[in-house]
Amino acid sequence: MNLTRSAIKVFTAKGASSLIGFLGIAFFARELASDQMGSLFLFQALLGIIAIPANFGINNAVTKRFSEGESPESILSTAILLKGLLLLPFVAGIVLFQGAINNYLGDDLALLLIPALILQESAKLTIQVLKGELRVGETAAPSFFRSLVYICVGAILVWSGRGVRGIIYGLFAGFVVMLVWGMWKSSTTVGLPSLGHARSLFNYSKYAFISSVGGYFYSWVDIAIIGLFLAQSDVGVYEIAWRVTAVVMLFSSSIATTIFPQVSQWDAEGVTKRIESLLPEAIAVALFIAIPAFFGVVLFSRDILGLTFGTEYTAASLVLIILTGEKVIQSIHVILGRSLQAIDRPDLAAKAGVISISLNLVLNVVLVLSYGIVGAAVATAFSFIINSILHAYYLSKFVSIRIPYIRIGGCVAASFGMAIVLYIVESAIQISSLPMLLLTIGFGITVYVGFALIIPPSRGVILDNMRRAVD
Structure with a gap:
């Protein structure tokens, strides 16, 4: 597998997806009020938070076990069975507590979480299978068309007056496209489930689960807490700034996605030197984009938010600067974190995740109450710095990290x-x-x-x- 070529494919698809997503969010923000955008973002935050225990790290475990050369057919069927069992209690919980969920979201959207959750987890599993088959480059197209269909369908429905529900229906359509495409491209068929493979998946996933908690926490916990203590319009303003900074992570996340199965294979073969030579090159390329992005945002944060989304979003200009600085650190972290998991030490990634998650949660509550959305950005940035330092420390115990x-x-x-x-x-x-x-x-x-x-x-x-x- 040519890592650079695969990374470019993934980056190109992610870049195109992000451009489409950026234009879509800009259109939605201009068509809907900031409190309506807040309801949408809270829906997506809740979907992401529920997906953490509903997946329980199974997706990452599938990629890891596939890349090690275990029986792929049996692993796939076992993973499908496990994910189905994990989804059931959350579907029941959404039905039982739909009233409270609707109050939190500010709209009657709770039951839409069920099809969104099922479609999302099914689609993501097919992509993880492709990664495990060392065909990372082929995950680019379904990811791109998921975003394209999501934004196009959502824009049409918003334009026709369907509001936030129209955007969510677009989300459904995007997941369906991703699911069908991934199933079509995958060469692995479904075999017989195995208790042994269930144990193997669980032994990895229980630690990958905690690491994924960390990832989703940084994506959504600040939004969830802002939704609890501040207005829905604050949610909308903050999340718009977050979405802008996500562009900075495009290439570094593409690199991390690409190197995971390759590092896993090299670790299984015992060729540590190849991993050690890969890491500094990956870090340098990731920061090649992240560093100038930070300088640019410092100069143009108000213009980016005001001219693209509307003047009400300029309230998040300082938030945008802080979060972009955090993305510079995250560009290194995502490579070190995925490498630590690839060498089959998700337990150490989980330890780092637990510490930083706890810190992030406490800081978010304290700083959001004291400083509003700026406090949320500071809490996220500081806790992520700690998380990155811990990941680097743990990884350095097994491979030499040359910055x-x-x-x-x-x-x-x-x-x-x-x-x-x-x-x-x-x-x-x-x-x-x-x-x-x-x-x-x-x-x-x-x-x-x-x-x-x-x-x-x-x-x-x-x-x-x-x-x-x-x-």
């Missing part, structure tokens, strides 16, 4: 040069429209790449990966 400081320094220097040029441009012209903002951002990207090609360490990041892509 590519020189290449990172080159990226920082190129980003600083870009920021100076953009500051001069911003001082000379008034950015008063979205097209002008997009042109300025495009110009900034060009300037950054130009500086990166001039500075030897950052030039090495570009040229080395270009060579790998064409090999």
Whole structure:
């Protein structure tokens, strides 16, 4: 498997999906009030939180066991059975507590969580199977078309007056496309379930579950707590800022997705040196994008939110800066975290997750009550820094982690040069429209790449990966 080529495929699909998603969210935000957007985001947050125990880490366990070469047919059927059993109590709980859920969401949406949960978990399982088959690049297309169908169907229904429900119906349609595509592409058929494979999956998933709690917590716990203590409009404003920062994670998450099955295979074969040589290259590439994004957001946070989504969303400009800085750290963490799980030590990833989750929860409650949505951003950023440090410490016990400081320094220097040029441009012209903002951002990207090609360490990041892509 060509890791660079697979990462580019995944990144291209994720980039296109994020662009479509970004345009869709911008359209939804302009068509619906911020409190309606808050109801949508709370629905998605609750869906993500329920999915944590409903999946119990089974999806990650499937990828791990597939990549190790165990009986894939039996693993798949066992995983389907386990996931079905896990879903039942949550479906029953949603039905029983639908009144309280509707009050929390601010709309009559509770029962829609049931088909959303079933479709989401089924679709994600097919993608994990493809990853386990070491066909990571082929997960790009179904992920892209899921986003495309979701936004297109949602936009049509919102435009026709269906409101938040229309967006959720679009979500259903996207999951159906992803599910069908994944089943079509997978070469693994369903075999007989096995108690032995159930134990094998559970032995991995019980730790992967805690790690996934950490991931979902950082995605949704701040939204859930803001929904408890603040207004739904605050939820909408905060989540819009979060969605913008998600763009920063595109390439690093693509790299982490790509290297997981390969690192798992190398670990099973005992070739630790190959893992150690891969990690610094992966980190350098991830930060090549994350670092300049932070500099750009510091300069244009109010313009990005106000011109794209509306003036009411500029209240989250400081939140956007804080969360983008956090994404720089997360770009390293996602690679170290997936590598730690790939070497079959999800227990250590789980320990780091428990510590940071507890810290995140306490800080969110305290800081949201004291400082509102800015407090939520600070809580998330600080707890994630701790989480990243712990993951690096645990991984370093098994493989040597070499941080590519020189290449990172080159990226920082190129980003600083870009920021100076953009500051001069911003001082000379008034950015008063979205097209002008997009042109300025495009110009900034060009300037950054130009500086990166001039500075030897950052030039090495570009040229080395270009060579790998064409090999």
